[in-house]
Amino acid sequence: MKRKKLQAFFLFALFLMPGILVAQTAEEIIAKHIEAHGGADKWEKVEALKIKGRFTAFSLEKDFTSYKTKCGAYYSDLYLGEQHVFEGFNGKCGWTIDPWQEIEYARNINSNETNVFKQKAEFFTPFLNYKKKGHKVEYIGKENVDGDEMFVLKLTREDGKSEKWYLNTKTYLEYKCEAPWVDFAQAVPAEMYFDDFRKVDEIIVPFFIERIFWQRDRITQIESVELNPKIDKSLFAMPKRKEISKLAFMEGDWDVKLEFMGRRGTYRDRGNTESCIKFASTNLLQEQISYENGFPNNLSINFTYDAGTKKYRIAAFNDFTSTFDMFQGELKDNILVMEDTQVSYSDKPSATRMCRQFIYTKVDNNQFTVENKISTDEGKTWKPQARLTYTRKSENTLSKK
Amino acid sequence: MKKTNLLFTICALLFSTLLNHASAQEAPNQEWNQFRGANRSGSTDNIELMSFTDKAPKLVWKKKLGDGFSELTISGGNIYTMISVRKDSITGDEFIAAFDEKTGNEVWKTRVDNMFFDTFGDGPRSTPAIGEKNVYSLSSYGKLSANSKKDGKTLWQVDFMKEYGSKIPRWGFSSSPVIVGNNVIVEVGGTDSRAFMAFDKKTGKEVWKKGEGIATYNSPVHGKINDKECIIFANGRKVYSLTTAGDTLWTYNSPISNPTGMPIVFDGNKIFISAVRNPGFIVLEVNNNKATEISRGTSMKNDYSSSIYHDGYVYGFHVAALQCISVKTGEKKWTKRGYGKGSLIRIGDQLLVLSDKGKLIQVKATPDAYTELGNIQAIDGKSWTAPSFANGKIYLRNLTEMACYELK
Numbered sequence: 001m002k003r004k005k006l007q008a009f010f011l012f013a014l015f016l017m018p019g020i021l022v023a024q025t026a027e028e029i030i031a032k033h034i035e036a037h038g039g040a041d042k043w044e045k046v047e048a049l050k051i052k053g054r055f056t057a058f059s060l061e062k063d064f065t066s067y068k069t070k071c072g073a074y075y076s077d078l079y080l081g082e083q084h085v086f087e088g089f090n091g092k093c094g095w096t097i098d099p100w101q102e103i104e105y106a107r108n109i110n111s112n113e114t115n116v117f118k119q120k121a122e123f124f125t126p127f128l129n130y131k132k133k134g135h136k137v138e139y140i141g142k143e144n145v146d147g148d149e150m151f152v153l154k155l156t157r158e159d160g161k162s163e164k165w166y167l168n169t170k171t172y173l174e175y176k177c178e179a180p181w182v183d184f185a186q187a188v189p190a191e192m193y194f195d196d197f198r199k200v201d202e203i204i205v206p207f208f209i210e211r212i213f214w215q216r217d218r219i220t221q222i223e224s225v226e227l228n229p230k231i232d233k234s235l236f237a238m239p240k241r242k243e244i245s246k247l248a249f250m251e252g253d254w255d256v257k258l259e260f261m262g263r264r265g266t267y268r269d270r271g272n273t274e275s276c277i278k279f280a281s282t283n284l285l286q287e288q289i290s291y292e293n294g295f296p297n298n299l300s301i302n303f304t305y306d307a308g309t310k311k312y313r314i315a316a317f318n319d320f321t322s323t324f325d326m327f328q329g330e331l332k333d334n335i336l337v338m339e340d341t342q343v344s345y346s347d348k349p350s351a352t353r354m355c356r357q358f359i360y361t362k363v364d365n366n367q368f369t370v371e372n373k374i375s376t377d378e379g380k381t382w383k384p385q386a387r388l389t390y391t392r393k394s395e396n397t398l399s400k401k
Numbered sequence: 402m403k404k405t406n407l408l409f410t411i412c413a414l415l416f417s418t419l420l421n422h423a424s425a426q427e428a429p430n431q432e433w434n435q436f437r438g439a440n441r442s443g444s445t446d447n448i449e450l451m452s453f454t455d456k457a458p459k460l461v462w463k464k465k466l467g468d469g470f471s472e473l474t475i476s477g478g479n480i481y482t483m484i485s486v487r488k489d490s491i492t493g494d495e496f497i498a499a500f501d502e503k504t505g506n507e508v509w510k511t512r513v514d515n516m517f518f519d520t521f522g523d524g525p526r527s528t529p530a531i532g533e534k535n536v537y538s539l540s541s542y543g544k545l546s547a548n549s550k551k552d553g554k555t556l557w558q559v560d561f562m563k564e565y566g567s568k569i570p571r572w573g574f575s576s577s578p579v580i581v582g583n584n585v586i587v588e589v590g591g592t593d594s595r596a597f598m599a600f601d602k603k604t605g606k607e608v609w610k611k612g613e614g615i616a617t618y619n620s621p622v623h624g625k626i627n628d629k630e631c632i633i634f635a636n637g638r639k640v641y642s643l644t645t646a647g648d649t650l651w652t653y654n655s656p657i658s659n660p661t662g663m664p665i666v667f668d669g670n671k672i673f674i675s676a677v678r679n680p681g682f683i684v685l686e687v688n689n690n691k692a693t694e695i696s697r698g699t700s701m702k703n704d705y706s707s708s709i710y711h712d713g714y715v716y717g718f719h720v721a722a723l724q725c726i727s728v729k730t731g732e733k734k735w736t737k738r739g740y741g742k743g744s745l746i747r748i749g750d751q752l753l754v755l756s757d758k759g760k761l762i763q764v765k766a767t768p769d770a771y772t773e774l775g776n777i778q779a780i781d782g783k784s785w786t787a788p789s790f791a792n793g794k795i796y797l798r799n800l801t802e803m804a805c806y807e808l809k
Binding site: 059 | 557578702738741742784785
């Protein structure tokens, strides 16, 4: 019985043996690879990198600047041919402004691009702390590439996408990588080549990286690497569109004074409420506000800018009436005039229809007003109905809240 | 006195005969009168260049030039090429133009079409063919023109889109015409079996038409296969071999799609064809008017730059890596990176490689190893046009300027 157990143990151990050997080999190669890059201790002290150099795309060489952080954030300002491109990634999701795609504003990146940005965010080698990052590595074997013997490692990221890395058996530095890449946001396989390794302080980085995918060729020639630079973290955040940014004076937490028009033609105080206005997306400013006018009204007001018509739009949902209302307008000299004269929900024009207008006026950085008017002659004349005065909450009132 | 005169005349005649004989021998190599030069091979033989490190190339001149990627053709003391000149941000003109070979100064320019605009680079891609008296060019919008070499006067013009229903390819009409006997032959991409056509050199009248398919970026090769004169076209996924009269010798359904690089005829009956998509390249062998694929591989994927064949090896840009492969086995002999999507020609036993950013590199045409003999930053900016070589000088062009360097 004992003997059988022993046999079973040895059989089981034998079954596991190749895996153990392979794992050890991969570990050993990676350890030497990290050592070749300056050593784990040196890299441990690196919190962020600022990389400057020349980037070539479509045979045009231009300056670029990139930032990378230990937590996987990445930002780059580069030229792709003649087009100025910006990229940002916070470690999980990212954005790009790429005029090649005829989109001049920041857009969210897709899943293929996310994988590429994860690669771009690496401190050159993905094998640094690869287990912590959730990467899995498998040793494939040795291969001759362009006359030199290479260790071939398969690296699989958390998202399941894998890369094949070729490390020179003499130097343990990377020579080539085959990885999924993107071209115009579409997945394509790519080959990368690394050369011109230089010492920066005590770490070793490749100053020449050539990437080939499809018939494209991209060359990164690094000129300087700064360790642990000061980084403005807002760099990684998705930039708002230029036009919606002009409404930033409305962003914040507000005390709102309500005044409704009385019978005598003067505004009457109807108490106070609160409003919270924040950017929810690159082209979306959202307001949540509640007030009572007989019954409670909870409003969700969405501001956007339509590049096609070059006008601002409001889509407001009132849970009391349970309807969406649309308004459109322009911003001039910090006064946003929105109305629904151009919006119709009926096929036939109505002689009795009532149009509404909202005028947002910036007073200063801590105050703006909204005046509501109505018109029964399709906007020829307007009658005031209500006025809301927004005053920015102070730190004290915010903390109380 | 009479005896002296007679002796002088005999000597002069002998000298003249010797001189004529020598220049006749060298003539084919001394001009670069069509796309890829003599035989469209991108090669010139019987010339030995000194190493750049022993004798640095000497700049003869550098001139601004209208936008374009058309190669510089050199004949009879002039450079002929196609250029475009912008009027404003959306309009401009395309020209066939002549420049003095010695100075780079404009001799004449004649408008052939509207300017072709593109985000990757404006201007014409096609290279003119130089005849005895005239120059033949294909504009970006598909107008084949004949112009007098002397003064640029337009002798005739054929509009492919109007006459033959051709459609403009993404990068504009880019095929470079070839002169064969009394005809100019070029890819047309027209309807009703007008993929390729021959036109009378003198009149521009249609001589023959053949083949199916839209206009691509391939230029016809004129050469000999099994000692028979023929024209090779590779468009879409088909390779055509035609007689100079337009009769089909054979066709081959090719796995190579829309090659832009020139097919290379070598060893008397073999053809190397490469494109950037898989499989990369194939080699065809032609026997008894039947083409058979004898090898294929992924080690050479030419994009818009054509490869060079020399002594059993192909040298070319595998996308953006300068590479040497065995044409027999496809085995990669060496690779050199860093020149982007450059171009190359062969002068004797040397390769003259132009990087996509205008660096001119002299490399030994040997499979043994990448051996650089020297380099100079010859021209700046986007340089996608292959060099031309004539009379000991190399002529380079980037998107907006051209330069001449003396090499011997």
